Amino acid sequence: MTPRLPWPLAYTVSGDDCAAPMPLGYAAPLAEAVRHLAEFGYDGVEVQVRETGARDAEALTRTVEAAGLRVLGIGTGPVAAQDQLTLTDPSPDVRRHALFRLLGAARLAGELGVPVTLGQTRGTFLPGLADMQRGWAERAVEQLAEEASAHGSRLLLEPQSRANTSLWHTPDETRAVIESLGAPAGLVLDTHHLDAEGVDTMRAIADHAAVTGCLQLAAPVTRGPLTVGDPRLPSLLKALHAGGFTGWLTLEHTQDGDSPRAAARSWTALTDAAAVLA
Template sequence: MTARLPWPLAYTVTGDDCATPMPLGYEAPLTEAVGHLGELGYDGVEVQVRDTGAHAAEALARTVEAAGLKVLGIGTGPVAAQDRLTLTDPSPDVRRHALFRLLGAARLAGELGVPVTLGQTRGTFLPGLEDLQRIWAGRAVEHLAEEASARGSRLLLEPQSRVSTSLWHTPAQALAVIDLLGTPAGLVLDTHHLDAEGIDVTQAVAQHARVTGCLQLAAPATRGPLALGDPRLPSLLQALHAGGFTGWLTLEHTQDGDSPKAAARSWTALTDAAAVLARPDSPLSPMSTTSPF
Protein backbone atom coordinates (compact mmCIF):
# COMPACT_ATOMS: atom_id res chain seq x y z
CA MET A 1 0.00 0.00 0.00
CA THR A 2 1.25 3.49 -0.86
CA ALA A 3 0.01 7.00 -0.16
CA ARG A 4 0.82 10.43 -1.51
CA LEU A 5 3.12 12.52 0.63
CA PRO A 6 1.86 15.89 1.86
CA TRP A 7 5.06 17.61 0.64
CA PRO A 8 6.69 17.69 -2.80
CA LEU A 9 9.13 14.83 -3.38
CA ALA A 10 12.27 15.55 -5.40
CA TYR A 11 15.31 13.63 -6.60
CA THR A 12 18.81 15.01 -6.99
CA VAL A 13 19.86 15.54 -10.61
CA THR A 14 22.93 17.04 -12.26
CA GLY A 15 22.73 20.15 -14.42
CA ASP A 16 24.01 20.07 -17.98
CA ASP A 17 26.81 22.49 -17.00
CA CYS A 18 28.51 19.85 -14.84
CA ALA A 19 31.55 17.87 -15.98
CA THR A 20 30.19 14.53 -14.71
CA PRO A 21 27.05 13.34 -12.89
CA MET A 22 27.07 13.99 -9.15
CA PRO A 23 27.59 10.71 -7.25
CA LEU A 24 24.60 11.37 -4.99
CA GLY A 25 22.21 12.09 -7.84
CA TYR A 26 20.64 10.40 -10.85
CA GLU A 27 23.45 9.16 -13.10
CA ALA A 28 22.13 10.28 -16.48
CA PRO A 29 21.86 13.44 -18.59
CA LEU A 30 19.23 15.83 -17.29
CA THR A 31 16.61 15.14 -19.97
CA GLU A 32 16.83 11.38 -19.45
CA ALA A 33 16.83 11.71 -15.66
CA VAL A 34 13.74 13.90 -15.41
CA GLY A 35 11.86 11.77 -17.93
CA HIS A 36 12.26 8.66 -15.82
CA LEU A 37 11.63 10.45 -12.52
CA GLY A 38 8.40 11.86 -13.90
CA GLU A 39 7.28 8.37 -14.89
CA LEU A 40 8.02 7.10 -11.37
CA GLY A 41 5.80 9.72 -9.77
CA TYR A 42 8.25 12.26 -8.39
CA ASP A 43 7.04 15.84 -8.10
CA GLY A 44 10.28 17.64 -8.91
CA VAL A 45 14.04 17.76 -8.88
CA GLU A 46 16.81 19.50 -6.99
CA VAL A 47 19.31 20.52 -9.66
CA GLN A 48 23.01 20.58 -8.83
CA VAL A 49 24.80 23.23 -10.89
CA ARG A 50 28.46 24.06 -11.43
CA ASP A 51 28.79 27.14 -13.62
CA THR A 52 25.57 28.71 -14.77
CA GLY A 53 23.33 31.66 -14.09
CA ALA A 54 20.00 33.33 -14.76
CA HIS A 55 20.36 32.99 -18.53
CA ALA A 56 19.87 29.21 -18.21
CA ALA A 57 16.59 29.40 -16.30
CA GLU A 58 14.20 29.20 -19.25
CA ALA A 59 15.87 26.19 -20.86
CA LEU A 60 16.18 24.37 -17.52
CA ALA A 61 12.54 24.96 -16.64
CA ARG A 62 11.42 23.83 -20.09
CA THR A 63 13.39 20.58 -19.83
CA VAL A 64 12.10 19.75 -16.36
CA GLU A 65 8.50 20.78 -16.98
CA ALA A 66 8.35 18.70 -20.17
CA ALA A 67 8.60 15.67 -17.88
CA GLY A 68 5.75 16.93 -15.69
CA LEU A 69 8.12 17.97 -12.89
CA LYS A 70 9.17 21.20 -11.21
CA VAL A 71 12.53 22.57 -10.20
CA LEU A 72 12.25 22.75 -6.42
CA GLY A 73 15.75 23.90 -5.53
CA ILE A 74 19.19 24.73 -6.92
CA GLY A 75 22.18 22.99 -5.32
CA THR A 76 25.79 24.17 -5.52
CA GLY A 77 27.79 21.06 -4.60
CA PRO A 78 29.65 20.80 -7.95
CA VAL A 79 31.31 24.19 -7.40
CA ALA A 80 33.54 22.53 -4.81
CA ALA A 81 33.22 18.86 -5.77
CA GLN A 82 34.16 19.31 -9.42
CA ASP A 83 36.22 22.51 -9.50
CA ARG A 84 37.61 22.65 -5.93
CA LEU A 85 36.38 26.22 -5.45
CA THR A 86 35.55 27.19 -1.87
CA LEU A 87 34.84 30.32 0.14
CA THR A 88 37.71 29.62 2.53
CA ASP A 89 40.53 28.88 0.09
CA PRO A 90 43.75 30.76 1.00
CA SER A 91 43.86 32.19 -2.54
CA PRO A 92 41.78 35.39 -2.94
CA ASP A 93 41.25 34.56 -6.62
CA VAL A 94 39.80 31.16 -5.77
CA ARG A 95 37.49 32.66 -3.15
CA ARG A 96 36.28 35.29 -5.60
CA HIS A 97 35.70 32.66 -8.26
CA ALA A 98 33.78 30.47 -5.81
CA LEU A 99 31.54 33.36 -4.78
CA PHE A 100 31.03 34.34 -8.42
CA ARG A 101 29.79 30.82 -9.17
CA LEU A 102 27.49 30.82 -6.12
CA LEU A 103 26.03 34.20 -7.04
CA GLY A 104 25.28 32.85 -10.50
CA ALA A 105 23.43 29.93 -8.93
CA ALA A 106 21.47 32.35 -6.75
CA ARG A 107 20.43 34.34 -9.82
CA LEU A 108 19.36 31.16 -11.56
CA ALA A 109 17.33 30.17 -8.50
CA GLY A 110 15.75 33.61 -8.41
CA GLU A 111 14.63 33.36 -12.03
CA LEU A 112 13.05 30.01 -11.21
CA GLY A 113 11.52 31.25 -7.93
CA VAL A 114 13.18 28.55 -5.81
CA PRO A 115 15.78 28.47 -2.99
CA VAL A 116 19.52 28.03 -3.49
CA THR A 117 21.45 25.74 -1.14
CA LEU A 118 24.98 25.94 0.24
CA GLY A 119 26.94 22.98 1.60
CA GLN A 120 30.56 21.92 1.10
CA THR A 121 31.56 24.96 -0.97
CA ARG A 122 32.24 26.82 2.27
CA GLY A 123 35.42 24.74 2.55
CA THR A 124 37.80 23.43 5.20
CA PHE A 125 40.26 25.04 7.59
CA LEU A 126 44.03 25.14 7.28
CA PRO A 127 46.27 25.32 10.37
CA GLY A 128 46.79 28.90 11.47
CA LEU A 129 44.15 30.34 9.12
CA GLU A 130 41.00 29.33 10.98
CA ASP A 131 40.06 32.79 12.25
CA LEU A 132 40.56 34.42 8.87
CA GLN A 133 38.67 31.64 7.12
CA ARG A 134 35.68 32.12 9.41
CA ILE A 135 35.61 35.79 8.46
CA TRP A 136 35.93 35.04 4.74
CA ALA A 137 33.12 32.52 4.88
CA GLY A 138 30.85 34.74 6.95
CA ARG A 139 31.21 37.69 4.59
CA ALA A 140 30.65 35.54 1.52
CA VAL A 141 27.55 33.87 2.95
CA GLU A 142 26.12 37.27 3.83
CA HIS A 143 26.73 38.44 0.25
CA LEU A 144 25.17 35.28 -1.15
CA ALA A 145 22.10 35.57 1.08
CA GLU A 146 21.60 39.20 0.05
CA GLU A 147 21.92 38.34 -3.65
CA ALA A 148 19.48 35.46 -3.33
CA SER A 149 16.92 37.64 -1.56
CA ALA A 150 17.31 40.47 -4.08
CA ARG A 151 16.72 38.03 -6.93
CA GLY A 152 13.59 36.48 -5.45
CA SER A 153 15.31 33.41 -4.03
CA ARG A 154 16.31 32.38 -0.50
CA LEU A 155 19.51 30.86 0.84
CA LEU A 156 19.25 27.50 2.59
CA LEU A 157 22.34 26.63 4.63
CA GLU A 158 23.12 22.94 5.12
CA PRO A 159 24.79 21.69 8.31
CA GLN A 160 27.35 19.14 7.12
CA SER A 161 29.66 16.72 8.90
CA ARG A 162 33.26 17.62 9.61
CA VAL A 163 34.32 15.16 6.90
CA SER A 164 32.90 17.61 4.32
CA THR A 165 33.63 21.02 5.83
CA SER A 166 35.12 22.73 8.85
CA LEU A 167 32.17 25.06 9.28
CA TRP A 168 28.70 24.71 10.79
CA HIS A 169 28.21 21.03 11.49
CA THR A 170 24.99 21.20 13.53
CA PRO A 171 21.61 22.88 12.99
CA ALA A 172 22.33 25.15 15.95
CA GLN A 173 25.62 26.32 14.41
CA ALA A 174 23.98 26.98 11.04
CA LEU A 175 21.11 28.85 12.69
CA ALA A 176 23.59 31.05 14.54
CA VAL A 177 24.92 32.15 11.14
CA ILE A 178 21.43 32.64 9.75
CA ASP A 179 20.47 34.81 12.74
CA LEU A 180 23.25 37.23 11.81
CA LEU A 181 22.04 37.66 8.24
CA GLY A 182 19.89 40.62 7.35
CA THR A 183 17.82 38.64 4.87
CA PRO A 184 15.50 35.61 5.13
CA ALA A 185 17.29 32.25 5.06
CA GLY A 186 16.68 28.72 6.25
CA LEU A 187 18.15 25.25 6.67
CA VAL A 188 18.67 22.14 4.61
CA LEU A 189 18.75 19.13 6.89
CA ASP A 190 20.43 15.97 5.58
CA THR A 191 19.90 12.70 7.41
CA HIS A 192 23.38 11.45 6.47
CA HIS A 193 25.19 14.48 7.89
CA LEU A 194 23.07 14.50 11.04
CA ASP A 195 23.84 10.82 11.59
CA ALA A 196 27.55 11.42 11.00
CA GLU A 197 27.59 14.10 13.69
CA GLY A 198 25.80 11.86 16.17
CA ILE A 199 22.65 13.99 16.12
CA ASP A 200 19.26 12.34 16.64
CA VAL A 201 17.69 12.85 13.21
CA THR A 202 14.03 12.68 14.23
CA GLN A 203 14.58 15.05 17.13
CA ALA A 204 16.48 17.54 14.94
CA VAL A 205 13.76 17.44 12.30
CA ALA A 206 11.02 18.00 14.86
CA GLN A 207 12.88 20.88 16.48
CA HIS A 208 13.81 22.70 13.28
CA ALA A 209 10.99 21.79 10.89
CA ARG A 210 9.62 25.32 10.55
CA VAL A 211 12.95 26.85 9.53
CA THR A 212 13.88 23.93 7.27
CA GLY A 213 13.26 24.39 3.57
CA CYS A 214 14.39 20.92 2.51
CA LEU A 215 15.02 17.53 4.12
CA GLN A 216 17.51 15.35 2.23
CA LEU A 217 17.12 11.63 2.76
CA ALA A 218 19.36 8.57 2.49
CA ALA A 219 19.50 5.17 4.14
CA PRO A 220 21.32 5.11 7.50
CA ALA A 221 24.93 3.87 7.49
CA THR A 222 25.12 3.14 3.74
CA ARG A 223 23.90 6.52 2.40
CA GLY A 224 22.20 4.47 -0.28
CA PRO A 225 18.58 4.31 -1.49
CA LEU A 226 15.86 4.12 1.14
CA ALA A 227 14.72 0.67 2.22
CA LEU A 228 11.11 -0.47 2.24
CA GLY A 229 9.93 -0.84 5.84
CA ASP A 230 12.64 1.39 7.34
CA PRO A 231 11.11 2.11 10.78
CA ARG A 232 12.66 5.58 10.89
CA LEU A 233 10.74 6.91 7.90
CA PRO A 234 7.26 7.13 9.49
CA SER A 235 8.80 8.83 12.52
CA LEU A 236 10.54 11.39 10.31
CA LEU A 237 7.36 12.14 8.38
CA GLN A 238 5.45 12.51 11.63
CA ALA A 239 8.14 14.87 12.99
CA LEU A 240 7.92 17.01 9.86
CA HIS A 241 4.16 17.26 10.14
CA ALA A 242 4.16 17.96 13.87
CA GLY A 243 6.83 20.64 13.43
CA GLY A 244 4.95 22.51 10.71
CA PHE A 245 7.28 21.69 7.83
CA THR A 246 6.33 23.46 4.57
CA GLY A 247 9.33 22.61 2.37
CA TRP A 248 10.17 19.67 0.14
CA LEU A 249 11.88 16.29 0.45
CA THR A 250 14.88 15.34 -1.66
CA LEU A 251 16.44 11.94 -2.21
CA GLU A 252 20.20 12.52 -2.11
CA HIS A 253 22.06 9.25 -1.93
CA THR A 254 24.36 6.86 -3.79
CA GLN A 255 22.88 5.10 -6.78
CA ASP A 256 24.27 1.56 -6.31
CA GLY A 257 25.18 1.58 -10.00
CA ASP A 258 21.54 1.68 -11.10
CA SER A 259 19.75 5.03 -10.85
CA PRO A 260 16.37 3.83 -12.18
CA LYS A 261 16.28 1.08 -9.55
CA ALA A 262 17.56 3.39 -6.79
CA ALA A 263 14.96 6.05 -7.56
CA ALA A 264 12.17 3.46 -7.63
CA ARG A 265 13.30 1.94 -4.30
CA SER A 266 13.36 5.28 -2.53
CA TRP A 267 10.01 6.40 -3.97
CA THR A 268 8.38 3.15 -2.86
CA ALA A 269 9.90 3.31 0.62
CA LEU A 270 8.69 6.86 1.23
CA THR A 271 5.19 6.41 -0.14
CA ASP A 272 4.86 3.20 1.85
CA ALA A 273 5.87 5.11 5.00
CA ALA A 274 3.26 7.73 4.18
CA ALA A 275 0.65 4.98 3.97
CA VAL A 276 1.53 3.88 7.50
CA LEU A 277 0.80 7.40 8.66
CA ALA A 278 -2.42 7.58 6.64
CA ARG A 279 -4.25 5.27 9.03
CA PRO A 280 -7.40 6.82 10.56
CA ASP A 281 -5.66 7.48 13.88
CA SER A 282 -2.74 9.31 12.26
CA PRO A 283 -2.53 13.14 11.92
CA LEU A 284 -1.63 12.63 8.24
CA SER A 285 -4.79 10.69 7.58
CA PRO A 286 -7.53 12.40 5.50
CA MET A 287 -9.96 11.08 8.16
CA SER A 288 -8.13 12.91 10.91
CA THR A 289 -9.46 16.20 12.26
CA THR A 290 -5.95 17.66 11.96
CA SER A 291 -5.03 18.75 8.43
CA PRO A 292 -1.47 18.00 7.29
CA PHE A 293 -1.40 21.10 5.08
Protein backbone atom coordinates in the same frame (compact mmCIF):
# COMPACT_ATOMS: atom_id res chain seq x y z
CA MET B 1 1.94 15.87 -5.70
CA THR B 2 2.93 12.37 -4.67
CA PRO B 3 -0.05 10.48 -3.20
CA ARG B 4 -0.30 10.62 0.59
CA LEU B 5 2.76 12.85 1.01
CA PRO B 6 1.89 16.41 2.06
CA TRP B 7 5.20 17.76 0.68
CA PRO B 8 6.70 17.72 -2.82
CA LEU B 9 9.13 14.87 -3.39
CA ALA B 10 12.29 15.56 -5.38
CA TYR B 11 15.35 13.66 -6.55
CA THR B 12 18.85 15.05 -6.94
CA VAL B 13 19.94 15.56 -10.54
CA SER B 14 22.96 17.13 -12.21
CA GLY B 15 22.66 20.17 -14.47
CA ASP B 16 23.96 19.92 -18.01
CA ASP B 17 26.89 22.16 -16.99
CA CYS B 18 28.32 19.52 -14.64
CA ALA B 19 31.54 17.80 -15.70
CA ALA B 20 29.98 14.45 -14.72
CA PRO B 21 26.84 13.31 -12.89
CA MET B 22 27.04 13.98 -9.17
CA PRO B 23 27.52 10.67 -7.31
CA LEU B 24 24.57 11.34 -4.99
CA GLY B 25 22.17 12.07 -7.85
CA TYR B 26 20.59 10.41 -10.85
CA ALA B 27 23.36 9.19 -13.17
CA ALA B 28 22.00 10.37 -16.51
CA PRO B 29 21.79 13.57 -18.58
CA LEU B 30 19.18 15.94 -17.22
CA ALA B 31 16.53 15.36 -19.91
CA GLU B 32 16.75 11.59 -19.46
CA ALA B 33 16.79 11.81 -15.68
CA VAL B 34 13.66 13.95 -15.41
CA ARG B 35 11.78 11.74 -17.83
CA HIS B 36 12.51 8.65 -15.75
CA LEU B 37 11.77 10.39 -12.45
CA ALA B 38 8.39 11.57 -13.72
CA GLU B 39 7.54 7.98 -14.63
CA PHE B 40 8.38 6.87 -11.08
CA GLY B 41 6.07 9.48 -9.57
CA TYR B 42 8.40 12.22 -8.34
CA ASP B 43 7.10 15.78 -8.19
CA GLY B 44 10.31 17.60 -9.02
CA VAL B 45 14.08 17.78 -8.91
CA GLU B 46 16.81 19.52 -6.98
CA VAL B 47 19.30 20.56 -9.65
CA GLN B 48 22.99 20.63 -8.81
CA VAL B 49 24.75 23.27 -10.92
CA ARG B 50 28.39 24.10 -11.57
CA GLU B 51 28.31 27.36 -13.53
CA THR B 52 24.75 27.75 -14.78
CA GLY B 53 23.36 31.27 -14.29
CA ALA B 54 20.15 33.23 -14.71
CA ARG B 55 20.53 33.27 -18.51
CA ASP B 56 19.97 29.50 -18.47
CA ALA B 57 16.74 29.55 -16.47
CA GLU B 58 14.42 29.28 -19.47
CA ALA B 59 16.23 26.28 -20.97
CA LEU B 60 16.38 24.51 -17.60
CA THR B 61 12.69 25.11 -16.98
CA ARG B 62 11.80 23.87 -20.45
CA THR B 63 13.75 20.62 -19.97
CA VAL B 64 12.28 19.86 -16.55
CA GLU B 65 8.71 20.89 -17.30
CA ALA B 66 8.68 18.90 -20.54
CA ALA B 67 8.72 15.82 -18.30
CA GLY B 68 5.92 17.16 -16.13
CA LEU B 69 8.21 17.97 -13.20
CA ARG B 70 9.34 21.24 -11.62
CA VAL B 71 12.57 22.55 -10.20
CA LEU B 72 12.25 22.72 -6.42
CA GLY B 73 15.75 23.92 -5.53
CA ILE B 74 19.18 24.77 -6.90
CA GLY B 75 22.19 23.05 -5.33
CA THR B 76 25.79 24.24 -5.56
CA GLY B 77 27.80 21.13 -4.66
CA PRO B 78 29.65 20.84 -8.01
CA VAL B 79 31.30 24.24 -7.48
CA ALA B 80 33.52 22.59 -4.87
CA ALA B 81 33.22 18.91 -5.81
CA GLN B 82 34.13 19.34 -9.47
CA ASP B 83 36.12 22.58 -9.60
CA GLN B 84 37.60 22.72 -6.07
CA LEU B 85 36.35 26.27 -5.57
CA THR B 86 35.54 27.22 -1.97
CA LEU B 87 34.85 30.33 0.08
CA THR B 88 37.76 29.59 2.43
CA ASP B 89 40.54 28.86 -0.04
CA PRO B 90 43.77 30.73 0.83
CA SER B 91 43.85 32.13 -2.71
CA PRO B 92 41.81 35.35 -3.12
CA ASP B 93 41.25 34.50 -6.79
CA VAL B 94 39.79 31.11 -5.91
CA ARG B 95 37.51 32.64 -3.29
CA ARG B 96 36.32 35.30 -5.73
CA HIS B 97 35.66 32.67 -8.39
CA ALA B 98 33.75 30.51 -5.90
CA LEU B 99 31.57 33.43 -4.82
CA PHE B 100 31.02 34.46 -8.45
CA ARG B 101 29.69 30.96 -9.21
CA LEU B 102 27.46 30.95 -6.11
CA LEU B 103 26.02 34.38 -6.87
CA GLY B 104 25.20 33.13 -10.37
CA ALA B 105 23.39 30.14 -8.88
CA ALA B 106 21.45 32.48 -6.59
CA ARG B 107 20.34 34.56 -9.56
CA LEU B 108 19.33 31.40 -11.41
CA ALA B 109 17.31 30.30 -8.39
CA GLY B 110 15.66 33.70 -8.31
CA GLU B 111 14.63 33.42 -11.96
CA LEU B 112 13.08 30.05 -11.14
CA GLY B 113 11.47 31.26 -7.91
CA VAL B 114 13.15 28.57 -5.77
CA PRO B 115 15.77 28.50 -2.97
CA VAL B 116 19.52 28.06 -3.49
CA THR B 117 21.45 25.76 -1.15
CA LEU B 118 25.01 25.91 0.18
CA GLY B 119 26.96 23.00 1.63
CA GLN B 120 30.56 21.93 1.08
CA THR B 121 31.54 24.96 -1.02
CA ARG B 122 32.18 26.86 2.20
CA GLY B 123 35.39 24.79 2.50
CA THR B 124 37.84 23.58 5.15
CA PHE B 125 40.33 25.24 7.46
CA LEU B 126 44.11 25.06 7.28
CA PRO B 127 46.36 25.12 10.36
CA GLY B 128 46.76 28.63 11.70
CA LEU B 129 44.21 30.17 9.32
CA ALA B 130 40.92 29.15 10.93
CA ASP B 131 39.92 32.58 12.27
CA MET B 132 40.71 34.30 9.00
CA GLN B 133 38.97 31.64 6.94
CA ARG B 134 35.87 31.80 9.12
CA GLY B 135 35.67 35.53 8.49
CA TRP B 136 35.94 35.03 4.74
CA ALA B 137 33.13 32.47 4.80
CA GLU B 138 30.86 34.58 7.00
CA ARG B 139 31.21 37.64 4.77
CA ALA B 140 30.63 35.60 1.61
CA VAL B 141 27.55 33.87 3.02
CA GLU B 142 26.12 37.25 4.04
CA GLN B 143 26.64 38.48 0.46
CA LEU B 144 25.12 35.31 -0.99
CA ALA B 145 22.03 35.59 1.22
CA GLU B 146 21.55 39.21 0.17
CA GLU B 147 21.98 38.36 -3.52
CA ALA B 148 19.46 35.53 -3.28
CA SER B 149 16.93 37.74 -1.54
CA ALA B 150 17.40 40.58 -4.01
CA HIS B 151 16.59 38.23 -6.89
CA GLY B 152 13.53 36.57 -5.35
CA SER B 153 15.29 33.51 -3.96
CA ARG B 154 16.33 32.45 -0.46
CA LEU B 155 19.56 30.90 0.80
CA LEU B 156 19.28 27.53 2.55
CA LEU B 157 22.41 26.66 4.53
CA GLU B 158 23.14 22.98 5.15
CA PRO B 159 24.79 21.65 8.32
CA GLN B 160 27.40 19.18 7.06
CA SER B 161 29.77 16.77 8.77
CA ARG B 162 33.36 17.72 9.48
CA ALA B 163 34.40 15.28 6.75
CA ASN B 164 33.04 17.84 4.26
CA THR B 165 33.67 21.24 5.84
CA SER B 166 35.16 22.96 8.87
CA LEU B 167 32.14 25.20 9.32
CA TRP B 168 28.69 24.75 10.88
CA HIS B 169 28.26 21.05 11.51
CA THR B 170 25.05 20.98 13.55
CA PRO B 171 21.59 22.48 13.05
CA ASP B 172 22.05 24.66 16.15
CA GLU B 173 25.32 26.12 14.83
CA THR B 174 23.89 26.68 11.38
CA ARG B 175 20.68 28.24 12.65
CA ALA B 176 22.72 30.75 14.64
CA VAL B 177 24.39 31.75 11.37
CA ILE B 178 21.17 32.21 9.42
CA GLU B 179 19.64 34.22 12.26
CA SER B 180 22.63 36.58 12.13
CA LEU B 181 22.16 37.34 8.44
CA GLY B 182 20.57 40.50 7.18
CA ALA B 183 18.45 38.63 4.61
CA PRO B 184 15.93 35.79 4.91
CA ALA B 185 17.53 32.34 5.02
CA GLY B 186 16.74 28.82 6.15
CA LEU B 187 18.19 25.35 6.69
CA VAL B 188 18.65 22.20 4.69
CA LEU B 189 18.72 19.14 6.94
CA ASP B 190 20.37 15.97 5.62
CA THR B 191 19.89 12.68 7.48
CA HIS B 192 23.37 11.47 6.50
CA HIS B 193 25.15 14.51 7.91
CA LEU B 194 23.00 14.50 11.06
CA ASP B 195 23.91 10.86 11.66
CA ALA B 196 27.60 11.54 10.98
CA GLU B 197 27.65 14.30 13.61
CA GLY B 198 25.70 12.26 16.16
CA VAL B 199 22.68 14.56 15.97
CA ASP B 200 19.32 12.95 16.67
CA THR B 201 17.27 13.44 13.50
CA MET B 202 13.90 13.52 15.26
CA ARG B 203 15.12 16.12 17.72
CA ALA B 204 16.60 18.22 14.92
CA ILE B 205 13.30 18.16 13.05
CA ALA B 206 11.31 19.00 16.17
CA ASP B 207 13.58 21.95 16.94
CA HIS B 208 14.11 23.31 13.44
CA ALA B 209 11.23 22.23 11.16
CA ALA B 210 9.84 25.76 11.00
CA VAL B 211 13.05 27.16 9.44
CA THR B 212 13.91 24.12 7.31
CA GLY B 213 13.26 24.45 3.60
CA CYS B 214 14.40 20.98 2.56
CA LEU B 215 15.06 17.59 4.13
CA GLN B 216 17.50 15.37 2.25
CA LEU B 217 17.11 11.63 2.75
CA ALA B 218 19.34 8.57 2.50
CA ALA B 219 19.53 5.18 4.17
CA PRO B 220 21.47 5.18 7.46
CA VAL B 221 25.07 3.90 7.46
CA THR B 222 25.26 3.15 3.72
CA ARG B 223 23.93 6.49 2.44
CA GLY B 224 22.20 4.44 -0.23
CA PRO B 225 18.58 4.27 -1.42
CA LEU B 226 15.82 4.02 1.17
CA THR B 227 14.52 0.62 2.20
CA VAL B 228 10.87 -0.40 2.40
CA GLY B 229 10.00 -1.11 6.02
CA ASP B 230 12.70 1.12 7.52
CA PRO B 231 11.11 1.90 10.92
CA ARG B 232 12.73 5.33 10.99
CA LEU B 233 10.75 6.67 8.03
CA PRO B 234 7.22 6.78 9.52
CA SER B 235 8.57 8.44 12.66
CA LEU B 236 10.46 10.97 10.59
CA LEU B 237 7.38 11.86 8.55
CA LYS B 238 5.27 12.24 11.68
CA ALA B 239 7.93 14.53 13.19
CA LEU B 240 7.90 16.72 10.07
CA HIS B 241 4.12 16.94 10.15
CA ALA B 242 4.03 17.76 13.85
CA GLY B 243 6.73 20.39 13.44
CA GLY B 244 4.85 22.26 10.73
CA PHE B 245 7.39 21.55 7.99
CA THR B 246 6.41 23.32 4.74
CA GLY B 247 9.40 22.58 2.50
CA TRP B 248 10.20 19.70 0.18
CA LEU B 249 11.88 16.29 0.49
CA THR B 250 14.87 15.34 -1.64
CA LEU B 251 16.38 11.91 -2.18
CA GLU B 252 20.15 12.47 -2.11
CA HIS B 253 22.05 9.22 -1.91
CA THR B 254 24.36 6.85 -3.76
CA GLN B 255 22.88 5.10 -6.77
CA ASP B 256 24.23 1.57 -6.21
CA GLY B 257 25.20 1.49 -9.87
CA ASP B 258 21.59 1.64 -11.05
CA SER B 259 19.79 4.98 -10.83
CA PRO B 260 16.41 3.76 -12.12
CA ARG B 261 16.29 1.03 -9.50
CA ALA B 262 17.59 3.34 -6.76
CA ALA B 263 15.01 6.02 -7.54
CA ALA B 264 12.14 3.53 -7.70
CA ARG B 265 13.23 1.89 -4.44
CA SER B 266 13.41 5.17 -2.54
CA TRP B 267 10.08 6.38 -3.91
CA THR B 268 8.39 3.14 -2.85
CA ALA B 269 9.94 3.20 0.63
CA LEU B 270 8.95 6.77 1.31
CA THR B 271 5.43 6.62 -0.07
CA ASP B 272 4.84 3.36 1.78
CA ALA B 273 5.94 5.02 5.03
CA ALA B 274 3.62 7.94 4.30
CA ALA B 275 0.63 5.74 5.15
CA VAL B 276 1.28 6.77 8.75
CA LEU B 277 0.01 10.26 7.88
CA ALA B 278 -3.34 9.05 6.55
